[in-house]
Amino acid sequence: MRQKSSHLPVLLAEVLQGLSPQKGETVLDVTLGLGGHSASFLHAIGEQGHLIGMDADAENLEQAKTLLRDAAGEKTFYHCNFCEIPHMNLPLCDVVFADLGLSSPHLDTPSRGFSFRFQGPLDLRFDRTTGETAAELVEHSSEEQLRRLLRNYGEVQSAGALSAYMVLQKPKTTTALKECVEHVCGFRAKNVLPQVFQALRMAVNDELGSLRTLLQEGPALLQPGGRMGIISFHSLEDRMVKLAFRALSTPTINATTGAVTKKAPFVLLTKKGLVPTSQEIHANPRARSARLRLLQKTF
Numbered sequence: 001m002r003q004k005s006s007h008l009p010v011l012l013a014e015v016l017q018g019l020s021p022q023k024g025e026t027v028l029d030v031t032l033g034l035g036g037h038s039a040s041f042l043h044a045i046g047e048q049g050h051l052i053g054m055d056a057d058a059e060n061l062e063q064a065k066t067l068l069r070d071a072a073g074e075k076t077f078y079h080c081n082f083c084e085i086p087h088m089n090l091p092l093c094d095v096v097f098a099d100l101g102l103s104s105p106h107l108d109t110p111s112r113g114f115s116f117r118f119q120g121p122l123d124l125r126f127d128r129t130t131g132e133t134a135a136e137l138v139e140h141s142s143e144e145q146l147r148r149l150l151r152n153y154g155e156v157q158s159a160g161a162l163s164a165y166m167v168l169q170k171p172k173t174t175t176a177l178k179e180c181v182e183h184v185c186g187f188r189a190k191n192v193l194p195q196v197f198q199a200l201r202m203a204v205n206d207e208l209g210s211l212r213t214l215l216q217e218g219p220a221l222l223q224p225g226g227r228m229g230i231i232s233f234h235s236l237e238d239r240m241v242k243l244a245f246r247a248l249s250t251p252t253i254n255a256t257t258g259a260v261t262k263k264a265p266f267v268l269l270t271k272k273g274l275v276p277t278s279q280e281i282h283a284n285p286r287a288r289s290a291r292l293r294l295l296q297k298t299f
């Protein structure tokens with residue numbers, strides 16, 4: 001059963017100030033979630049504006065549609081992964097926005113399998129209509145594949161011993177996976193569990209692969225003057241965003257003369273990325289690892 005949860009959009013004030021959506025503009029929100037950020041986008045772009053929203057999670061998408069139903073402005077919704085953007089023939093946009101990762105209902109709904117706090121199937125897919133579950137991934141992975149996945153995506157220190165045990169046990173539920181971690185990690189299990197679930201989630205949803213596509217395609221969808229913002233919650237994701245945005249905003253320089261031979265078509269609006277205030281973290285602890293990076297297309 002889907003449990004009710006209060007929803008606070010992360011870094012909302014910073015997102016609105018940095019992306020500055022204006023009346024009549026077109027905004028693409030590639031991670032609509034529960035529609036929290038998009039409700040404010042719609043308010044800002046008004047009845048002449050156009051919001052294009054997408055989400056891989058059909059249930060979140062429905063919830064967002066309900067929330068945004070009465071807001072003025074044109075709305076177009078897609079149930080899809082944003083890695084499909086290259087095949088979608090989307091219009092040029094004034095704002096492209098992503099708030100990566102999972103949403104509160106994923107963690108709070110036992111049947112989704114995202115949380116070790118509840119008994120549930122080891123699923124962890126954002127989109128339950130396609131792809132393999134985490135249980136299936138574990139079932140057919142070799143010990144070496146699991147070890148690499150746990151190490152690379154979760155920085156799990158006991159990745160070797162844990163992957164060896166998981167290959168034997170083939171956990172099918174959140175509780176069975178929790179027991180594997182407790183068996184291998186003992187008193188350290190409570191610190192390791194979030195890392196293990198995060199690693200499986202990132203693998204099941206190919207989160208870094210999708211982000212790579214977004215970083216290639218998102219900037220190309222911006223009109224001159226358009227702004228792109230990405231909130232990430234993981235250092236691997238943030239590093240990808242930082243490097244991609246930096247490359248797009250770096251002019252080409254003649255190695256001999258040091259003169260600029262080609263201006264960069266983008267400028268960084270944030271040098272280090274914006275993080276939540278202590279008040280926001282207090283009100284919404286799930287915001288604590290968020291970092292927002294912003295980019296603007298100049299010509």
Ligand SMILES: C[S@@+](CC[C@H](N)C(=O)[O-])C[C@H]1O[C@@H](n2cnc3c(N)ncnc32)[C@H](O)[C@@H]1O
Nearest residue numbers: 009031033034035036037056057081082099210
């Ligand atoms: C952090 S929540 C977004 C919350 C939203 N900004 C709000 O205020 O309600 C992230 C959402 O992105 C979705 N998501 C994650 N990766 C995705 C992807 N590659 N393509 C489409 N949706 C994705 C998840 O299903 C989830 O609903």
